[in-house]
Amino acid sequence: MNILLDGRPEEALRIHAYMLRGGYQGLKRARQTPPQQVIEEIKSSGLRGRGGAGFPTGLKLSFIPQQEDTPRYIICNLDEGEPGTYKDRTLCEHVPHKLVEGLAICAYAIQATQAFIYCRAEYPYLVDVLKQAINQAKQENLLENLDIELRMGAGAYVCGEESALIESIEGHRGNPRFKPPYPAGQGLWQQPTVVLNVETLCNVPFILREGADAFSSVGTPDYPGTKLITLNGDVEHRGCFEVTTGTPIKEIIETVGGGVRQGRALKAIQVGGSSGGFLKASQIDTPLDFAALQKAGGSLGSGAILVLDETRDMVDLCFNIADFYRKESCGKCLPCREGCYRGWQIIRKIQQHQANQQDVENLFLLLDVMKETALCGLGQSFYLPIQSCITLFEEEFQAKLRTEVGGGERIS
Amino acid sequence: MPFDHFLTRRILKSTYVCEVKILAGEAGTDYKPLIEPYRQMRGGIIEALHALMRAYHFIPPKALKDLAKAFRMTEAEVYGVASFYSYFTTKEQGAYVIRVCRSAPCHLENAQGVMELLEKELGIHAGQTTEDGKFTLEWTECVGQCAHAPVYTINREPVTEPKNVFSEQIPLLLEQLRQN
Ligand SMILES: Cc1cc2nc3c(=O)[nH]c(=O)nc-3n(C[C@H](O)[C@H](O)[C@H](O)COP(=O)(O)O)c2cc1C
Ligand code: FES
Numbered sequence: 001m002n003i004l005l006d007g008r009p010e011e012a013l014r015i016h017a018y019m020l021r022g023g024y025q026g027l028k029r030a031r032q033t034p035p036q037q038v039i040e041e042i043k044s045s046g047l048r049g050r051g052g053a054g055f056p057t058g059l060k061l062s063f064i065p066q067q068e069d070t071p072r073y074i075i076c077n078l079d080e081g082e083p084g085t086y087k088d089r090t091l092c093e094h095v096p097h098k099l100v101e102g103l104a105i106c107a108y109a110i111q112a113t114q115a116f117i118y119c120r121a122e123y124p125y126l127v128d129v130l131k132q133a134i135n136q137a138k139q140e141n142l143l144e145n146l147d148i149e150l151r152m153g154a155g156a157y158v159c160g161e162e163s164a165l166i167e168s169i170e171g172h173r174g175n176p177r178f179k180p181p182y183p184a185g186q187g188l189w190q191q192p193t194v195v196l197n198v199e200t201l202c203n204v205p206f207i208l209r210e211g212a213d214a215f216s217s218v219g220t221p222d223y224p225g226t227k228l229i230t231l232n233g234d235v236e237h238r239g240c241f242e243v244t245t246g247t248p249i250k251e252i253i254e255t256v257g258g259g260v261r262q263g264r265a266l267k268a269i270q271v272g273g274s275s276g277g278f279l280k281a282s283q284i285d286t287p288l289d290f291a292a293l294q295k296a297g298g299s300l301g302s303g304a305i306l307v308l309d310e311t312r313d314m315v316d317l318c319f320n321i322a323d324f325y326r327k328e329s330c331g332k333c334l335p336c337r338e339g340c341y342r343g344w345q346i347i348r349k350i351q352q353h354q355a356n357q358q359d360v361e362n363l364f365l366l367l368d369v370m371k372e373t374a375l376c377g378l379g380q381s382f383y384l385p386i387q388s389c390i391t392l393f394e395e396e397f398q399a400k401l402r403t404e405v406g407g408g409e410r411i412s
Numbered sequence: 413m414p415f416d417h418f419l420t421r422r423i424l425k426s427t428y429v430c431e432v433k434i435l436a437g438e439a440g441t442d443y444k445p446l447i448e449p450y451r452q453m454r455g456g457i458i459e460a461l462h463a464l465m466r467a468y469h470f471i472p473p474k475a476l477k478d479l480a481k482a483f484r485m486t487e488a489e490v491y492g493v494a495s496f497y498s499y500f501t502t503k504e505q506g507a508y509v510i511r512v513c514r515s516a517p518c519h520l521e522n523a524q525g526v527m528e529l530l531e532k533e534l535g536i537h538a539g540q541t542t543e544d545g546k547f548t549l550e551w552t553e554c555v556g557q558c559a560h561a562p563v564y565t566i567n568r569e570p571v572t573e574p575k576n577v578f579s580e581q582i583p584l585l586l587e588q589l590r591q592n
Binding site (some may be wrong): 008034080081082083084085087089120121122123124125151152153154155157168169170171172173174189205213230231232233234238239274304306308312317320321323324328330 | 496517
């Protein structure tokens with residue numbers, strides 16, 4: 001089932017081809033109903049955010065105060081910094097009009113006249129595509145009084161976090177804000193703001209055109225619709241694919257991905273990019289679903305799936321992930337700034353055969369503290385990949401530890 | 413069919429070879445005309461910094477002063493913004509900035525090897541610029557082209573081949589860029 005990636009890529013910027021496929025009918029339908037009802041429609045579709053946190057989209061839109069006299073903003077999150085993820089880029093390259101339409105529908109729902117698309121610096125080639133799509137929609141008089149402005153990021157993973165993204169559009173360092181207040185109350189320039197992922201927005205035209213029921217009947221009841229996944233690592237066919245939620249990951253790897261490369265045995269997968277948890281080969285019957293993956297000890301996250309074959313060194317990969325966090329921590333809060341560094345240090349020590357059991361225990365304690373106390377999702381999510389990697393592949397880590405007593409001090 | 417072969421036509425020869433003519437930022441240069449279009453834009457400083465980066469490949473010290481005036485900020489605040497983002501730098505860079513992705517999917521596909529080859533070919537280390545001012549080499553995080561791992565970018569354009577045969581590709585590519 002294709003809700004998102006329909007149509008041919010070479011038709012990406014042919015607005016009439018898009019309209020022939022039913023494009024902009026969702027917007028038309030939305031404008032024929034009161035904004036409140038558009039929100040209700042999205043609510044009852046069960047659509048949940050595709051940016052990682054899975055927050056119900058209709059509910060998020062309903063948090064924006066109804067009275068019309070205050071300015072309010074809608075922001076499309078095209079920061080896509082999660083390593084291994086390129087679904088939002090794929091959407092912009094293939095169905096840019098879907099994004100414009102989704103944005104226009106949601107803007108109408110919250111009565112916003114100003115929208116922003118925050119595009120990461122790594123995607124300069126999307127600027128033209130998006131600008132053309134916006135202009136075409138304008139020329140067809142589809143946007144009415146809505147202005148869509150493109151703003152560029154400049155290379156910072158943390159700017160994908162919604163309050164950091166808002167700071168960045170305001171022209172500041174991309175440091176996340178303390179919450180509350182939440183963006184729905186005080187977001188961009190202290191006005192009510194809603195931030196939505198590209199994929200989330202691209203689902204909205206279908207919901208308005210075909211109805212909430214048509215959407216909620218696809219996939220699992222808890223996380224309906226399809227999910228774009230990006231298959232990376234040791235599979236025959238890497239790339240971005242649209243999959244109905246609830247499909248077992250095993251099936252995705254075998255049918256869509258063509259199986260593990262060179263006929264090797266599967267060792268592990270990591271779903272959700274570098275901030276996602278690891279799953280062992282024995283767990284790949286888990287369906288591609290938000291709750292099911294969480295229950296299995298992983299996460300759905302952005303939908304990136306990293307496939308690892310039997311030859312992969314988990315300690316080395318764990319170190320690479322810690323290194324990513326260490327470099328991307330913005331430094332605003334202490335648990336993350338210091339924690340990512342110390343965690344990285346311990347993992348490096350393990351990799352160099354210098355650590356002992358006490359170091360590992362200290363690392364786990366540190367991870368717990370970070371999960372509980374870090375200011376934003378960056379520091380909090382350091383826990384999942386590191387903890388699951390060390391727990392699931394304990395033998396590999398144990399084999400690198402020093403056994404003699406002494407050395408690492410207790411820090412508790 | 414994976415939906416991902418869109419970019420491959422934008423490789424080597426076509427685009428970036430002729431694109432780069434960076435200006436020399438000198439002491440007396442007036443950066444205001446470059447900054448002006450963004451002065452009235454709320455939060456426009458980021459766009460102004462991008463404009464400076466496009467023209468000079470770095471943010472010259474005097475430009476920081478001009479930015480501070482234009483956006484009514486202190487110089488320290490401007491520097492704070494400019495230094496936060498990895499695509500802005502106050503250090504002079506080469507005409508071609510080559511970035512090698514080191515995030516997990518690329519790391520698993522020997523990103524280290526790509527970097528080592530580039531270091532050898534250019535005679536510099538990651539984070540440095542060649543003496544002739546042509547090339548800057550650095551590490552970067554995921555650029556969203558992981559299906560083609562290992563990935564490197566030249567002035568932000570990803571170099572992606574269906575089969576990324578970097579060991580043959582890199583020397584040829586550098587030779588071509590040197591002649592520009
Ligand atoms: C460190 C960090 C990075 C994030 N990066 C992204 C991102 O690149 N793209 C994105 O859509 N959401 C990202 N998010 C999630 C956003 O904060 C936010 O939840 C999302 O944009 C909301 O959209 P959704 O409800 O449509 O998912 C990130 C969160 C954190 C904590
Ligand atoms: S990990 Fe290198 S491009 Fe994504």
